[in-house]
Amino acid sequence: MSGAYNTVVAGALTQMGVSVVAIDDFGLITEIAANPAQYGFSNATGMACTTSSSITCSPATLVTPDAASTYVFADSVHPTTAGQKLLAQYVSATLNAPTQMSLLSSASLSAGQRRADSVWTYALNGLKAGQQTWHTFADVGHSKTDFDSADYTSNYLLMGADRRIGTTGNNRIGANLGYQQYKGDFGSKAGTFKMNEPSIGVYFSHAIGDMGAALVQASYGRLHASDINRQIALGAATRTESGDADGSHISISAQGQITAGSFAKGQFTHGPIGRIAYEKVSVDGFSEAGTRSTAMTFGKQTREGVLASVGYQLQANYGRIQPYAQVSYEIDDTHVNDVNAHLKTGYSSFSTPALQGDNGTRVRLGTNIVLSKNLNIHVAAQRTFGKHSGAETAFNLGVDAEF
Numbered sequence: 001m002s003g004a005y006n007t008v009v010a011g012a013l014t015q016m017g018v019s020v021v022a023i024d025d026f027g028l029i030t031e032i033a034a035n036p037a038q039y040g041f042s043n044a045t046g047m048a049c050t051t052s053s054s055i056t057c058s059p060a061t062l063v064t065p066d067a068a069s070t071y072v073f074a075d076s077v078h079p080t081t082a083g084q085k086l087l088a089q090y091v092s093a094t095l096n097a098p099t100q101m102s103l104l105s106s107a108s109l110s111a112g113q114r115r116a117d118s119v120w121t122y123a124l125n126g127l128k129a130g131q132q133t134w135h136t137f138a139d140v141g142h143s144k145t146d147f148d149s150a151d152y153t154s155n156y157l158l159m160g161a162d163r164r165i166g167t168t169g170n171n172r173i174g175a176n177l178g179y180q181q182y183k184g185d186f187g188s189k190a191g192t193f194k195m196n197e198p199s200i201g202v203y204f205s206h207a208i209g210d211m212g213a214a215l216v217q218a219s220y221g222r223l224h225a226s227d228i229n230r231q232i233a234l235g236a237a238t239r240t241e242s243g244d245a246d247g248s249h250i251s252i253s254a255q256g257q258i259t260a261g262s263f264a265k266g267q268f269t270h271g272p273i274g275r276i277a278y279e280k281v282s283v284d285g286f287s288e289a290g291t292r293s294t295a296m297t298f299g300k301q302t303r304e305g306v307l308a309s310v311g312y313q314l315q316a317n318y319g320r321i322q323p324y325a326q327v328s329y330e331i332d333d334t335h336v337n338d339v340n341a342h343l344k345t346g347y348s349s350f351s352t353p354a355l356q357g358d359n360g361t362r363v364r365l366g367t368n369i370v371l372s373k374n375l376n377i378h379v380a381a382q383r384t385f386g387k388h389s390g391a392e393t394a395f396n397l398g399v400d401a402e403f
Contacts (some may be wrong), residue, residue, distance in 0.1 A: 022346035027293030040236030098339035102354030111154035123205040129402040139398030149187030156180040195225040214256035223247035245286040253277035305334030323367040357390030
């Protein structure tokens with residue numbers, strides 16, 4: 001009877017074009033009744049109430065004092081208190097899932113900016129190489145980004161080289177290869193994911209005499225998210241639905257700095273810094289494995305727009321030690337579509353808003369350490385402030401050489 005009723009309702013709503021979130025509680029209750037002990041129940045065939053209907057049932061009319069928490073059914077149709085709580089967990093997990101999946105596109109967006117920071121740092125060192133024909137670098141970094149209870153970390157390896165153009169040494173062109181690994185947590189014990197991003201990039205740097213420098217760079221990354229494990233608490237059990245997805249990341253940016261002045265006999269210099277970047281991150285739609293009532297299908301998500309920052313920098317030169325400090329205000333003008341999803345056993349899809357980063361202030365501290373005439377070490381750390389969503393902490397360490 002329940003199956004026939006659901007078929008009629010699904011057909012009518014589909015014909016009317018009504019947008020609903022279809023929850024397969026019939027499928028879930030069937031799965032629980034097939035293995036009640038796994039979910040904390042001891043009886044899936046009897047009725048907890050001694051009355052004919054749960055409407056007139058009370059604690060005084062239960063077959064046993066704990067029947068409301070140990071039986072699946074209150075009467076011949078309706079779940080008990082414990083059964084209703086389990087259905088509520090199911091509904092909550094389904095409604096939250098699309099927004100949780102938007103963490104995949106957010107991870108590549110913000111962590112990719114840290115990779116671009118490293119290219120900028122070493123491109124500047126390349127310009128300082130002057131008449132040296134070649135300049136190479138290798139850099140490793142780590143960052144952590146928080147979205148309330150959800151978060152992800154990123155570890156990357158970046159290697160690159162640039163070559164002098166012309167005879168002045170003021171122009172250089174280069175390329176880089178990178179590999180980024182992300183590990184995310186959907187928060188509230190809702191699951192985790194892993195994602196890899198091999199990338200390739202090119203850049204052009206230009207020194208404006210002693211007045212400053214500019215850089216234009218572009219990169220392409222290929223995303224592969226594996227072990228997307230979504231966890232659903234169902235009474236005493238925790239069910240895991242898994243899937244994987246592919247995607248891409250395109251980044252084009254321009255940035256620069258200007259030396260506005262100096263003091264202490266030129267030991268300290270200062271001036272404005274800025275960057276503007278176009279970003280596009282696409283994550284293909286995917287389906288979780290299996291056909292259980294909790295398995296879902298998610299639509300494609302595209303995060304696209306402009307990231308910009310403007311700030312000020314103070315640099316010092318103590319010979320072999322060359323520290324710097326930067327403060328900048330960041331604007332996140334990227335946009336992402338609501339993430340569409342539906343239960344694989346459902347007949348209607350729905351959408352929920354994706355996670356979005358905030359504007360905020362970033363503070364970065366770092367230093368170049370000159371080991372020899374043609375060999376340097378660079379170390380830096382940075383953190384954002386004033387970001388309720390997308391707060392970030394990062395650091396990197398690398399080496400570059402000229403020849």
